[in-house]
Amino acid sequence: MKFPYTEKVLEHFKNPRNVGKMENPDGKGLEGSPACGDMVAVYLQVNPDTQVIEDIKFESYGCASNIATASIITELAKGKTVEEAKKISWQEATEELGGLPPVKAHCSVLAVEGLRAAIRDYEEKHGLVSEQEPTTVDVIRSRLKHVMNPMAGL
Amino acid sequence: MGTMKRIYMDHSATTPVDPLVVDAMLPFFTDLFGNASSLHSFGSEAAEALLRARKQVADAIGALPEEIIFTSGGTESDNLAIRGVVPFNAGKKHVITSVIEHPAVLNTCAFLESLGHEVTYVPVDADGVVDVKILEKSVRENTVLVSVMHANNEVGTIQPIEKISEIAKKYNIYFHTDAVQSVGKIPVNVDDLGVDMLSISSHKIHGPKGVGVLYVRKGTNISPIVFGGNHEMGMRSGTENVSGIVGFAKAMELAAQRQDADSIHMTQMRDSLISRVFDSISDVRLNGHPSRRLPNNVNMSFKYAEGESMLMLLDMQGVAVSTGSACSSKSLKASHVLSALEIEDDFIHGSLRISLGRENTMDDIDYVVGALQETIAKLRAMSPLADR
Amino acid sequence: MGTMKRIYMDHSATTPVDPLVVDAMLPFFTDLFGNASSLHSFGSEAAEALLRARKQVADAIGALPEEIIFTSGGTESDNLAIRGVVPFNAGKKHVITSVIEHPAVLNTCAFLESLGHEVTYVPVDADGVVDVKILEKSVRENTVLVSVMHANNEVGTIQPIEKISEIAKKYNIYFHTDAVQSVGKIPVNVDDLGVDMLSISSHKIHGPKGVGVLYVRKGTNISPIVFGGNHEMGMRSGTENVSGIVGFAKAMELAAQRQDADSIHMTQMRDSLISRVFDSISDVRLNGHPSRRLPNNVNMSFKYAEGESMLMLLDMQGVAVSTGSACSSKSLKASHVLSALEIEDDFIHGSLRISLGRENTMDDIDYVVGALQETIAKLRAMSPLADR
Numbered sequence: 001m002k003f004p005y006t007e008k009v010l011e012h013f014k015n016p017r018n019v020g021k022m023e024n025p026d027g028k029g030l031e032g033s034p035a036c037g038d039m040v041a042v043y044l045q046v047n048p049d050t051q052v053i054e055d056i057k058f059e060s061y062g063c064a065s066n067i068a069t070a071s072i073i074t075e076l077a078k079g080k081t082v083e084e085a086k087k088i089s090w091q092e093a094t095e096e097l098g099g100l101p102p103v104k105a106h107c108s109v110l111a112v113e114g115l116r117a118a119i120r121d122y123e124e125k126h127g128l129v130s131e132q133e134p135t136t137v138d139v140i141r142s143r144l145k146h147v148m149n150p151m152a153g154l
Numbered sequence: 155m156g157t158m159k160r161i162y163m164d165h166s167a168t169t170p171v172d173p174l175v176v177d178a179m180l181p182f183f184t185d186l187f188g189n190a191s192s193l194h195s196f197g198s199e200a201a202e203a204l205l206r207a208r209k210q211v212a213d214a215i216g217a218l219p220e221e222i223i224f225t226s227g228g229t230e231s232d233n234l235a236i237r238g239v240v241p242f243n244a245g246k247k248h249v250i251t252s253v254i255e256h257p258a259v260l261n262t263c264a265f266l267e268s269l270g271h272e273v274t275y276v277p278v279d280a281d282g283v284v285d286v287k288i289l290e291k292s293v294r295e296n297t298v299l300v301s302v303m304h305a306n307n308e309v310g311t312i313q314p315i316e317k318i319s320e321i322a323k324k325y326n327i328y329f330h331t332d333a334v335q336s337v338g339k340i341p342v343n344v345d346d347l348g349v350d351m352l353s354i355s356s357h358k359i360h361g362p363k364g365v366g367v368l369y370v371r372k373g374t375n376i377s378p379i380v381f382g383g384n385h386e387m388g389m390r391s392g393t394e395n396v397s398g399i400v401g402f403a404k405a406m407e408l409a410a411q412r413q414d415a416d417s418i419h420m421t422q423m424r425d426s427l428i429s430r431v432f433d434s435i436s437d438v439r440l441n442g443h444p445s446r447r448l449p450n451n452v453n454m455s456f457k458y459a460e461g462e463s464m465l466m467l468l469d470m471q472g473v474a475v476s477t478g479s480a481c482s483s484k485s486l487k488a489s490h491v492l493s494a495l496e497i498e499d500d501f502i503h504g505s506l507r508i509s510l511g512r513e514n515t516m517d518d519i520d521y522v523v524g525a526l527q528e529t530i531a532k533l534r535a536m537s538p539l540a541d542r
Numbered sequence: 543m544g545t546m547k548r549i550y551m552d553h554s555a556t557t558p559v560d561p562l563v564v565d566a567m568l569p570f571f572t573d574l575f576g577n578a579s580s581l582h583s584f585g586s587e588a589a590e591a592l593l594r595a596r597k598q599v600a601d602a603i604g605a606l607p608e609e610i611i612f613t614s615g616g617t618e619s620d621n622l623a624i625r626g627v628v629p630f631n632a633g634k635k636h637v638i639t640s641v642i643e644h645p646a647v648l649n650t651c652a653f654l655e656s657l658g659h660e661v662t663y664v665p666v667d668a669d670g671v672v673d674v675k676i677l678e679k680s681v682r683e684n685t686v687l688v689s690v691m692h693a694n695n696e697v698g699t700i701q702p703i704e705k706i707s708e709i710a711k712k713y714n715i716y717f718h719t720d721a722v723q724s725v726g727k728i729p730v731n732v733d734d735l736g737v738d739m740l741s742i743s744s745h746k747i748h749g750p751k752g753v754g755v756l757y758v759r760k761g762t763n764i765s766p767i768v769f770g771g772n773h774e775m776g777m778r779s780g781t782e783n784v785s786g787i788v789g790f791a792k793a794m795e796l797a798a799q800r801q802d803a804d805s806i807h808m809t810q811m812r813d814s815l816i817s818r819v820f821d822s823i824s825d826v827r828l829n830g831h832p833s834r835r836l837p838n839n840v841n842m843s844f845k846y847a848e849g850e851s852m853l854m855l856l857d858m859q860g861v862a863v864s865t866g867s868a869c870s871s872k873s874l875k876a877s878h879v880l881s882a883l884e885i886e887d888d889f890i891h892g893s894l895r896i897s898l899g900r901e902n903t904m905d906d907i908d909y910v911v912g913a914l915q916e917t918i919a920k921l922r923a924m925s926p927l928a929d930r
């Protein structure tokens with residue numbers, strides 16, 4: 001297999017960690033990338049006393065590097081406090097995977113955005129911050145409308 | 155990978171060279187290596203081989219040898235057809251093409267626009283068929299060329315070339331078709347199609363890469379786009395790629411000989427693949443025309459599964475296909491063809507093109523159907539959108 | 543012809559492909575046949591081969607891989623260098639070249655003139671060396687490009703590229719050189735030469751036909767001349783000819799490795815041939831520079847013997863050479879290079895170019911000297927002009 005991806009990206013793509021839905025999550029985020037039109041969902045279970053993320057799951061409707069970055073993000077976030085998890089950057093996730101092709105940088109941005117959306121949802125639900133308009137599938141889709149464009153193909 | 159099964163089903167991208175073609179080429183590397191322009195016997199051997207090749211190609215499409223211009227591939231042929239005709243027919247500045255042409259045509263047209271020429275891009279219907287009525291309405295006083303492909307490389311839709319040719323004749327406009335994908339799969343005869351120019355690429359028909367042809371009907375007012383020693387009757391300079399041309403001509407001969415049998419074989423595999431996928435996988439759609447499509451083209455979209463991810467999981471199972479969806483590691487844009495077909499959002503992200511070749515078998519189809527089921531199940535299991 | 547000896551001494555026209563090159567190419571026809579743009583593993587195998595080839599070629603001329611644009615040959619490379627730069631550097635409409643360039647450069651310049659650009663053709667001296675003083679005087683405010691070949695294909699004269707490069711730098715003009723004939727025979731390093739662009743053709747260095755390269759120094763403002771899928775960093779569209787490029791890269795590697803030894807070997811053969819012909823045949827002259835010439839080039843003129851006749855008699859003795867004289871069956875014009883050298887009338891009709899290759903031997907030289915003596919004697923015996 002010789003995709004322009006590192007072994008670690010391929011490994012996480014093939015065997016994604018913490019994948020799936022969560023029943024009654026403490027926080028849930030759905031994000032879409034305006035660059036490509038992909039989506040990622042992140043679910044959190046947070047210990048209310050310690051603010052530690054005890055369980056985390058993700059779902060992805062996206063490319064291989066999106067699946068891989070989402071997978072690595074869940075590994076990075078698990079066991080961290082919410083405050084610590086907020087600081088996880090896309091650069092950190094990318095580095096952890098041994099790098100991504102330049103055109104794929106936004107995939108890890110998307111994964112980080114997904115995590116942050118879930119944390120924000122947790123904070124909103126628990127009165128830690130004030131509520132914003134929820135990001136729904138439709139909102140994301142309308143944001144993504146203009147992404148489709150010509151010029152590729154063999 | 156070790157001994158993993160490897161099944162190549164991306165024949166619209168390129169094809170393995172037929173061993174008979176390799177055999178035909180080999181003598182021209184080390185023994186019959188002369189320059190066809192040289193006067194000595196090494197040169198005449200090469201020149202004779204070129205002559206034979208020109209005749210082979212001409213015969214395969216019902217043309218005359220002197221109507222065959224060898225080029226470096228389909229892309230150059232398309233460039234030559236368009237840029238060799240348009241700027242050199244004084245005052246006629248307007249070109250008609252379609253929105254689903256290959257980039258070799260679209261980007262050449264875009265270049266012409268940058269020089270001040272005008273281009274109309276005719277739309278297609280939901281199945282990818284060019285709208286002939288709009289095409290006819292687009293004709294202007296100063297229209298010099300219509301360029302519409304014979305069959306589309308992504309969704310396999312076969313265009314109504316004969317009808318377009320009638321329109322071109324009626325208004326006295328040159329008509330070029332890009333037949334890169336159709337040769338070897340459906341009949342390609344320049345008189346039956348009624349075209350003035352026709353592009354073919356060797357590597358799509360089990361010939362070597364880097365060779366192609368532009369058929370140019372006698373009497374067409376065309377000028378070269380590469381300048382030099384005036385090879386190819388002055389229409390394409392550069393020492394002729396003798397081994398490549400000989401291999402290409404052999405591939406054309408084989409394509410013509412085998413087209414009937416290949417077409418039946420591919421149609422069977424195609425239809426079996428489509429019906430088995432539709433029977434066993436939900437939320438799938440076929441892109442392109444249900445019947446007016448190339449015998450070797452299957453283009454399907456799956457809800458809740460993204461193109462690159464599908465492609466990679468299939469590759470890990472040894473199956474090579476392509477996607478027109480966004481999120482490839484080379485480009486983030488969805489294919490202009492799929493976009494033109496106005497496929498619903500849910501489907502546009504999950505397209506796969508499976509293009510069959512003469513060496514594929516029904517066993518391969520079995521394997522690929524299984525691999526697809528596994529792939530789609532796995533991806534849907536992790537999608538936030540799939541209803542489970 | 544049966545078992546007749548066949549000696550090929552027309553290596554400036556083309557060369558046999560090295561068996562090592564054929565071996566390098568073969569896997570890319572049937573096994574590693576993928577399209578380098580495809581995402582699956584067949585595609586990546588091809589993409590990796592291209593990457594390696596790009597590095598091999600870059601290393602051989604002291605360039606960076608990203609400065610290497612693969613083309614369909616020397617002709618296309620010359621076209622790209624000139625037409626990719628001149629019309630796209632706004633306002634700068636003037637080009638300087640020499641009168642002895644290859645038609646790939648001269649006819650491209652003629653095309654630019656037809657578009658309204660201005661071209662100065664710098665003359666050469668009696669030995670075929672470009673007049674650097676006139677070249678410098680030709681520089682104008684709006685000069686955008688100088689294109690002067692590294693070594694001439696007919697008379698083998700090596701041009702003062704370093705001096706021309708200084709002038710180009712001084713006036714901030716792009717400098718392109720056609721190095722099609724020099725690679726493998728004399729050192730070709732883009733920094734030592736000080737060029738911005740450099741053309742190479744595979745089939746002149748024991749690689750396959752139909753492949754070439756244009757080196758383009760980083761930062762050069764160049765645009766493509768073939769439009770399509772944006773291969774080669776957008777500079778040259780068309781599915782990459784992977785097998786051809788791999789073979790070419792191997793040939794470049796071999797050329798670089800063997801250049802010192804080949805050059806010594808060819809120089810010995812060349813000088814022996816020249817001195818033995820001058821010792822044994824009267825009324826002969828050497829065309830081109832006596833010392834600043836390619837190690838493999840012998841260009842001589844014989845009084846009272848016509849070019850095509852010599853060539854054909856030699857061919858009948860199994861010796862393949864070429865002529866720049868008129869009366870060939872392809873063209874009746876004497877070569878523009880010989881004409882530019884102002885060779886006396888008596889000599890211009892009887893030119894022969896003997897271009898050596900690495901596989902030629904001193905035994906071949908023996909044979910050719912004998913064949914030449916016989917040929918000239920036979921033709922002079924029937925000439926009305928020869929004094930007997």
Ligand SMILES: Cc1ncc(COP(=O)(O)O)c(C=O)c1O
Nearest residue numbers: 154227228229256307355780781
């Ligand atoms: C329809 C069509 N036209 C043109 C081309 C370009 O041909 P080539 O790859 O030989 O440059 C292709 C394939 O890439 C194609 O599918």
Ligand SMILES: Cc1ncc(COP(=O)(O)O)c(C=O)c1O
Nearest residue numbers: 392393615616617644695722743
């Ligand atoms: C000096 C020179 N430039 C350019 C070319 C053209 O190269 P190609 O034959 O690859 O088109 C040749 C040979 O034909 C040549 O000798």
Ligand code: FES
Nearest residue numbers: 036038066107481
């Ligand atoms: S998330 Fe869309 S390209 Fe990766």
Ligand code: FES
Nearest residue numbers: 868869870871874
């Ligand atoms: S006499 Fe025949 S071409 Fe010169």
